[in-house]
Amino acid sequence: MKANKATEASLAAYRRLAPDWMSIGLRYEDKTTAVPSFCTPVGADIFASLGVDGIHFCQIEGFGDMVFTVTPSPSDDNYVIPTARTFSDFLRLVLALHGTNLIDQILIFGEKRGREMLNEQIEQESEEVKHQLKELADTFSLTPPDDPIAYLFSLQNEVDLSALRYSEEYYDTLGLCPPQ
Numbered sequence: 709m710k711a712n713k714a715t716e717a718s719l720a721a722y723r724r725l726a727p728d729w730m731s732i733g734l735r736y737e738d739k740t741t742a743v744p745s746f747c748t749p750v751g752a753d754i755f756a757s758l759g760v761d762g763i764h765f766c767q768i769e770g771f772g773d774m775v776f777t778v779t780p781s782p783s784d785d786n787y788v789i790p791t792a793r794t795f796s797d798f799l800r801l802v803l804a805l806h807g808t809n810l811i812d813q814i815l816i817f818g819e820k821r822g823r824e825m826l827n828e829q830i831e832q833e834s835e836e837v838k839h840q841l842k843e844l845a846d847t848f849s850l851t852p853p854d855d856p857i858a859y860l861f862s863l864q865n866e867v868d869l870s871a872l873r874y875s876e877e878y879y880d881t882l883g884l885c886p887p888q
Contacts, residue, residue, distance in 0.1 A: 718848065719755065719767075719795045729844060731836040733808035735759040745780040746881045747787035750873040752778070755795075758808055765791070765798065765808070770871060779812050789815060790867040791860070796850065801859065803845055804852030806830055807837060814857055815864065822857050 726736045735757050742754035745762045751769030758764070762780040767773070768788075775798040777789040789812055792798035802808055806829050814822030845851065853859055879886045 718799070721848070722755065722795070722799075725847065727843075727847075729840045730759055731834065732802060732806070732840045732844070733758045734765075734802060734840075734844075737764065745778065746877045747780055747874070748778050749776075749788060750875060752776075754778075756808075763808075763812070767795070768872065771867075774867065777808075777811050782812065782816075784816055786815070788869060788872060790863050790869070793863065796848070797853070797859075799844060799848055800850050800853050801856050803841055803850060804856035806833060806841060811860070814860055819857055819861060826857070 722736075723738065726738075727734065728736060737754045737757050742757070742764065743762070744752065744754065745764075748754070748764070748766070749768050752766040753768070754764050754766040756765045762778075764778050766776055766778060768776055773794040774790060775792040775795055777791045779787060779789065791811055792801050801811070805811065805814075805826060810822065810825055810829060813825060817825065874886075876886065878884075
């Protein structure tokens with residue numbers, strides 16, 4: 709799958725901007741700063757990280773516009789999570805979830821608890837987070853999707869992760885035999 713021109717343009721604009729939106733868990737990364745983990749798939753283009761726990765966001769060669777979250781310490785053995793159909797959708801999801809912190813958590817804890825966690829996060833939101841969310845929305849002329857949690861759950865059923873390729877380090881770390 710090849711990325712479409714709109715996604716390429718949005719990602720290029722993001723890369724030119726190289727934002728430091730750490731308060732919303734969106735630290736800019738490029739080939740010189742990105743630190744892949746053992747579970748980062750081969751062909752991943754890391755564009756941002758959470759800034760903690762090795763969690764990062766990328767597009768993966770062969771998956772077109774799709775954005776993935778890579779989490780080296782999942783609680784459910786899902787190291788790679790389909791997160792958004794396009795880069796713009798990813799940014800819209802960040803707006804709706806008031807940052808990136810809940811992306812992998814919502815899928816682990818379920819829809820009901822995910823909505824509770826989102827409400828808690830909004831209640832505790834700092835002025836810096838509000839400022840960075842507004843900057844993100846204004847910079848890319850985006851609005852959040854209506855139901856980001858339903859979006860995340862529906863996407864999980866659409867993506868076949870069996871095509872992901874991993875490094876030898878992945879198989880060694882997990883004590884698995886690489887596919888032949």
